Amino acid sequence: MSALAPVLEALTILIAEDSAADLLLLSTIVRRQGHQVLTASNGAQAVEVFTRERPQLVLMDALMPVMDGFEAARRIKQLAGEELVPIIFLTSLRESEALAQCLDAGGDDFLPKPYNQLILAAKINAMDRLRRLQATVLQQRDLIAKHHDYLLHEQRVAKAVFDKVAHSGCINAAPNIRYLQSPYALFNGDLLLAAYTPSGDMHVLLGDFTGHGLPAAVGAMPLAEVFYGMTAKGYGLAQTLREMNAKLKRILPVDMFCCATLLCLSTQRRVVEVWNGGMPDGYVHEVATGKRTSLQSRHLPLGVLSAQAFDDRTEVWPMALGDRVFLLSDGVLDTADANDQLFGAERLQQVFAANREPNRLFEDIEQALAAFRGEVRDDVSMVEITLQDGQALRATGPLYADSGQSCPLDWSVSFEFRAETLKRYNPLPYLLQLLLEIHGLREQSGALYSVMAELYSNALEHGVLGLDSRLKRDAQGFAEYYRQRNDRLAQLNTGFVRVHVEVVPTPSGGKMSLRLEDSGPGFDVEQVLARPLDIDRLSGRGLSLVRQLSSDVRWADGGRSVCVEFCWVGLA
Amino acid sequence: MSVVSEISEDRKKLTILIKGRFDFSSHQCFREAYERIDSRPDAIVVDLKETTYLDSSALGMLLLLRDHAGGDGADVRVVNSNSDVRKILAISNFDKLFDIS
Numbered sequence: 107m108s109a110l111a112p113v114l115e116a117l118t119i120l121i122a123e124d125s126a127a128d129l130l131l132l133s134t135i136v137r138r139q140g141h142q143v144l145t146a147s148n149g150a151q152a153v154e155v156f157t158r159e160r161p162q163l164v165l166m167d168a169l170m171p172v173m174d175g176f177e178a179a180r181r182i183k184q185l186a187g188e189e190l191v192p193i194i195f196l197t198s199l200r201e202s203e204a205l206a207q208c209l210d211a212g213g214d215d216f217l218p219k220p221y222n223q224l225i226l227a228a229k230i231n232a233m234d235r236l237r238r239l240q241a242t243v244l245q246q247r248d249l250i251a252k253h254h255d256y257l258l259h260e261q262r263v264a265k266a267v268f269d270k271v272a273h274s275g276c277i278n279a280a281p282n283i284r285y286l287q288s289p290y291a292l293f294n295g296d297l298l299l300a301a302y303t304p305s306g307d308m309h310v311l312l313g314d315f316t317g318h319g320l321p322a323a324v325g326a327m328p329l330a331e332v333f334y335g336m337t338a339k340g341y342g343l344a345q346t347l348r349e350m351n352a353k354l355k356r357i358l359p360v361d362m363f364c365c366a367t368l369l370c371l372s373t374q375r376r377v378v379e380v381w382n383g384g385m386p387d388g389y390v391h392e393v394a395t396g397k398r399t400s401l402q403s404r405h406l407p408l409g410v411l412s413a414q415a416f417d418d419r420t421e422v423w424p425m426a427l428g429d430r431v432f433l434l435s436d437g438v439l440d441t442a443d444a445n446d447q448l449f450g451a452e453r454l455q456q457v458f459a460a461n462r463e464p465n466r467l468f469e470d471i472e473q474a475l476a477a478f479r480g481e482v483r484d485d486v487s488m489v490e491i492t493l494q495d496g497q498a499l500r501a502t503g504p505l506y507a508d509s510g511q512s513c514p515l516d517w518s519v520s521f522e523f524r525a526e527t528l529k530r531y532n533p534l535p536y537l538l539q540l541l542l543e544i545h546g547l548r549e550q551s552g553a554l555y556s557v558m559a560e561l562y563s564n565a566l567e568h569g570v571l572g573l574d575s576r577l578k579r580d581a582q583g584f585a586e587y588y589r590q591r592n593d594r595l596a597q598l599n600t601g602f603v604r605v606h607v608e609v610v611p612t613p614s615g616g617k618m619s620l621r622l623e624d625s626g627p628g629f630d631v632e633q634v635l636a637r638p639l640d641i642d643r644l645s646g647r648g649l650s651l652v653r654q655l656s657s658d659v660r661w662a663d664g665g666r667s668v669c670v671e672f673c674w675v676g677l678a
Numbered sequence: 679m680s681v682v683s684e685i686s687e688d689r690k691k692l693t694i695l696i697k698g699r700f701d702f703s704s705h706q707c708f709r710e711a712y713e714r715i716d717s718r719p720d721a722i723v724v725d726l727k728e729t730t731y732l733d734s735s736a737l738g739m740l741l742l743l744r745d746h747a748g749g750d751g752a753d754v755r756v757v758n759s760n761s762d763v764r765k766i767l768a769i770s771n772f773d774k775l776f777d778i779s
Contacts, residue, residue: 316734360745361738365770384770406771410741415750 117234120144120161122152122178123196124170132165132196132221139227149173153181161191163233165217168197168208176211183212190240192233196221261293264323271330275301275337280308284468285489294485295322296435297364299330301337304538304555306374309337309346312433312489313366313408314385325364328353329408340535340555343370343381344418347408351416354409363409367401367433371425371491374556374651377584378431378493381420383407387451388433390423393464398455399423401431422588424581425493430464437485441475449478513545515616518608525598528566534558537605546615546674553655557670560652561622562603567591569626569666570601601625615675621667628664683711685719692719694743697728700736700763708739712746722747727758732766744775755779 119141123129126147133143144161146152150173152166164182168175179193195208195216208216214236215229277283277300287298295315302308311333315322329350336346347368354364365384372378378390380401388401405417425431434454441449457474461467468490475486519540523533538555542548567573571594577587606621634649653659656670681704682695694711696704712722722743726732744752755777759767767778 314734316738361735361742363738363741365734386769403769403771406774410775412750 115234116140116142117163117230118142118144118159118161119163119165119230120146120152120155120159121165122146122149122170122175123165123167124148125167128167128196128219135221135223135226136165136230139230141230149175149178152178153185156182156191157185162237163230164191164193166193166195166213168195168199168204176207179208179211179213188244190237192237194229194233264320265293268323268327268330271327271334275299275334276308282308282492282494283310283489285487286468286472287487287489288485293319293323294437295326296437296485296487297326297329297366298487298489299333300491301334303337303370304340304551305559306552306556307370307372308491309333309343310369310371310431310433310489310491311366312385312388312435312487313364314435314487315364316362321362325354325358325362325409328357329364336535340538340559342532343368343379343420345532345535347381347418348413348416351408351411352413355412358409363407365403365407365436369431369433369491371431371493373427373493373495376425376427376493377422378425379420379422381405381418386434386436386439388431389458390425391430391432391458391464391467392426393428393430394426398458401433419592422584424578424584427493427495428464429493430467431491431493432467433489435485435487438471438475438488441479441486443478449475453478513543515544515609515611518606520607521605523603523605525601528570528601528603529595529598533605534562537607541607541618544609544616544618544674546676547618547672550672550674554672557652557656558620560649561620561668561670562605564649564668565603565622565624565626568629569624570603571595571598572626612673615673617674618672619669620672621669623663623667626666628666631661631665634665681707681711683715685715685717689717690720691723692721693723693725695725695728698730700726700729700732700739702733702735704736705739709742712743721753721755724754724756725758726756726760726763729759729763732759732763734770737766737770737772740772740776753777 119136121129121132121136121143123132123145124147129145129147133145136143144155144159146155148170152164153173155161156164164179166175166179170178175195179195182191182193192214193212195213196219197205197208197216198219199205199208200218205216214233217226217229277285277298280300283300285298287296288294295317297311297313297315299311299313300308311329313326313329315325332350332353333346336349350366363384367380367382367385367388370379380388382388382401382403383405384403384407387403390399390401392398401421401423404419404421411417439448439450439454443449453474454471457470458467461470468488471488521533521537523531527533534555537558538551541554542551547554568575571591573587573591573594577583577590602625604623606619606623608619608621610617652670657673658671660669661667662669680697682697684693684695685691686693692712692715694708696708724740724743740754740756744754747754756767756772757779759778764778767773772778
């Protein structure tokens, strides 16, 4: 037996043969080779034994009564499914056609009669190798499929967790936002966030992390938390950006960063404030004139520079009601057609230029991309925000139901913010948090913040910095106004804004007086108040807003001091 | 894609030449190009004259190089970029970190 090829592993082999003598002979040979033998004397029996015992290999006579070997082979292959059960035909047939028929029926090889023991052993071993190979492939395929399912499951869970964080804002609720984003864009590093500030302005962030998959998604979580936390507390873009940058710089590896555009869209002030670090141009689209203003990348992406070197300067552009802001990720411009041509900024401009119906612009871009490529890539993010009227001022945070028993109702406090502070610090979020300790004011937090923000920026810009609001009468002057504001603030070394808060209980609830004083030259209160209210003018909107939202507004000291009151009734 | 590095005779200047696409597939070679050398060159030049394309992971690799070369004090120049590559560098405002020509 030493001449026989060594048996790797004992197999269970089914032998189907109608001649009892041949069956006995073959069984003996195969057993001697170390395998276990099952026998059948026709095709039908062979199928039955196979079904019952699942042997690993079959030796099959071609011509048998009841059911021949060809039919039996077909059935056994069907029963075996994906598993490879090699079938070796035993045949005295000699014609090529008959031999080919054996293989066509699903046979893997044939062995001519009379049997040669050496060849038989070698063929059984060769078939066994194939069988194992197939088994390994199937096993690995199943393993990969399992891992893939697991990964998808993890992504789904991660996305569900992330959606709770990322979509806690107003991206899906705001009527003036439209966006296009693949459901798994998160794992492409794209991030889209939107939320209201306490005064009803809207902050929007479109970000794009370097890299793909989990690392990008992981960086998105802290970014979203900073965005929502600081927006809700009333922080402006500059502070929010600084915090985001510092956080990403701290947690991301050196070669990871986040390109981002951050917007503040204000219906009350009819402006959009923009910071773009590393994203493709966004656009402000003036519906009345068709004019587009590019919102260009002026900064390094978030997470690259140290806190000292970070540049939080923003640009401010005027907007009319109905005007739109478009932001897009580089997936839009990098969409390639069949010839690897990129869609590019020019084709996008052509879509803008060809558009006649502003409400259809978003669809126009989508269609142009689809027509260009045939399908939309999964890392395309696009958002359109329309400046709309009537965004209600909203209360921040939960309204506690402890009927206000523990809240402070009789106190006063004064602050003086001097030049060095005015340059770099926005005291409004802190003041708002302080005032919201008074439960009765929480329902009015939106109005309160709006009024505080207007009075503070009046005190700073017109008072301390001496800027003339009439500059803002057209778009050009508007840009000039904000340029001067940045310059004068940077050079400021004297001046102050004082804030006095006085809270007293009243028989029905309480009253809060807020007084702001500035070091500026003051203004002719009567003359300014006598100007007609013109809400579509770019300047002078602030004061009318203040008069609408607070119960009493009084100026003193030649316009250098202004006092407003907010009252509330006790929570029963 | 291939990365070729060359150190000047006085060992003060390292030049890294990137051919073809500069993307994540160059990660290993690019790192080796500056980590392998034993001396610390005063200046590093990244020559992009044969670079056809550059993606955001390449920007990340440039940041790694800058960090390796000493961060804010590093002298890293990016030279000979074609117009497409320069556009990508410009959008990211990398000229604020690197001497780009």
